[in-house]
Amino acid sequence: MSQSYTNDHSQAVLRTHSWRNAPNSASYLLPHLKPTMSILDVGCGPGSITISLAGKVPLGYVVGVENVLDPLNGARELANSEKVSNVSFQIGDIHDLPFPDDTFDIVHAHQVLQPIADPVQAFKEMRRVIKQGGIVAARECVSSTIYPESEGLTAWQQLGDRVRRAKGNHIDAGSHMHVWANEAGFLQEYTKDSDERKYWGGLMEERARSSGFATNAVREGFATQKDMEKMAVAWRDFVQDEDGWVGLLHGQILCWK
Numbered sequence: 001m002s003q004s005y006t007n008d009h010s011q012a013v014l015r016t017h018s019w020r021n022a023p024n025s026a027s028y029l030l031p032h033l034k035p036t037m038s039i040l041d042v043g044c045g046p047g048s049i050t051i052s053l054a055g056k057v058p059l060g061y062v063v064g065v066e067n068v069l070d071p072l073n074g075a076r077e078l079a080n081s082e083k084v085s086n087v088s089f090q091i092g093d094i095h096d097l098p099f100p101d102d103t104f105d106i107v108h109a110h111q112v113l114q115p116i117a118d119p120v121q122a123f124k125e126m127r128r129v130i131k132q133g134g135i136v137a138a139r140e141c142v143s144s145t146i147y148p149e150s151e152g153l154t155a156w157q158q159l160g161d162r163v164r165r166a167k168g169n170h171i172d173a174g175s176h177m178h179v180w181a182n183e184a185g186f187l188q189e190y191t192k193d194s195d196e197r198k199y200w201g202g203l204m205e206e207r208a209r210s211s212g213f214a215t216n217a218v219r220e221g222f223a224t225q226k227d228m229e230k231m232a233v234a235w236r237d238f239v240q241d242e243d244g245w246v247g248l249l250h251g252q253i254l255c256w257k
Contacts, residue, residue, distance in 0.1 A: 017045045018078075022052035025110055029137040035059045037105040040129060042094050042122075043067075043112035047075025047087075053108065054079075054087040060105075065092030094122045102131045109138045113180070114164070114173040123177075123184030136181070142174035143249055179243050200246045201239035208232035 022030060026049060033039075033053075037060040041050040044064030054062040064087065066072055072089045079087050092098050094109070095118060107126040113119045126136045146153050164171050208214055208231045217223045223231075238244045 018048045020049050020110065022049055022056060025049055026053070026108060026137065026139065028139070029106070029108060029135070030056065032106070032135055032137075033057060034105075038103070039063070040065065040097075040099070040104045040107045040126075042092070042097070042107060042109040042126065044071075044075060044089065046071050047078050047089060049108070049110055050075065050089070051079050051082060051084050051087055054084050058086065061086045061088070063087070063104075064089045065094075065097070067091065067093050094125060097125045097129050099129045101128055103129045104134060105131055106135045106137060109136075111140060113138060113140050113170060113177055115167070115169050119170060119173065119177065119180040120183045123181050123186070127184055127186065136186070138177055138181075140174035140177055142247055145249065175245070175247070178245070182243075194242070197241075197244050197246065198239050201235045201244070205232045205235035205239070208235060 033056045035056075035058055037057045039053050039057060039060070039062040041053060041062060041064045044050045044066050047064050050062055050064035064072075064075060066075075066089070069091060072091070075089045079085075079089075090098075094112060094116060107130050109122075109126065113122060116122055123136065123138075126138075130136060144157070146157070161171065170176065208228050214228050218225055218228060238246075
């Protein structure tokens with residue numbers, strides 16, 4: 001299937017991607033790893049995450065696949081330079097993975113789903129090649145922020161959005177991938193937590209009707225009572241939507257004197 005990757009594998013792009021490793025880009029997966037596991041890393045790029053994962057499964061092995069040859073020689077060189085021998089790299093299409101059913105304990109995909117043609121088919125393929133009880137682990141961007149803002153940086157972000165939309169990218173991949181996983185055959189209870197949706201949606205419905213914020217918003221002319229009721233109903237609908245979830249992007253800081 002055709003893909004719509006808006007970058008290439010130029011040195012600037014590869015250097016950006018080479019910053020990634022298992023601790024900084026797949027920490028959510030690390031507690032599930034065991035030393036003897038087999039892992040497939042789809043869309044491995046320069047191989048930095050792939051090789052890092054190999055270090056976490058010293059008695060197992062990791063295969064990295066990429067849909068083009070460009071970055072794979074560099075990935076092999078990186079593995080050799082780090083003396084990591086339980087890893088290999090090859091060409092592979094996420095829509096039609098070149099492996100038998102039930103091959104791997106884990107399939108990992110980092111920032112891969114946004115530009116591909118068919119994310120549901122990708123999830124079906126990743127599900128096909130994991131063993132019973134295995135894990136598909138995927139991570140995609142939901143939103144990004146830059147501080148301090150500037151005209152040039154805002155233009156850069158807006159340009160990226162325009163290009164990705166024009167190319168047919170799934171720019172909502174981070175917030176939508178659980179829906180694709182469900183459509184590919186994963187049960188919903190294994191992909192998200194409905195209790196969290198009920199907690200947030202229920203509280204927000206109540207706050208839209210009876211909080212100080214709602215009262216002040218109406219009194220000070222920011223919204224009408226009808227507006228607030230419409231928002232409350234929207235939060236109730238959110239709770240009922242089995243695909244619904246809410247996420248908050250936080251900044252964090254620790255300061256020492």
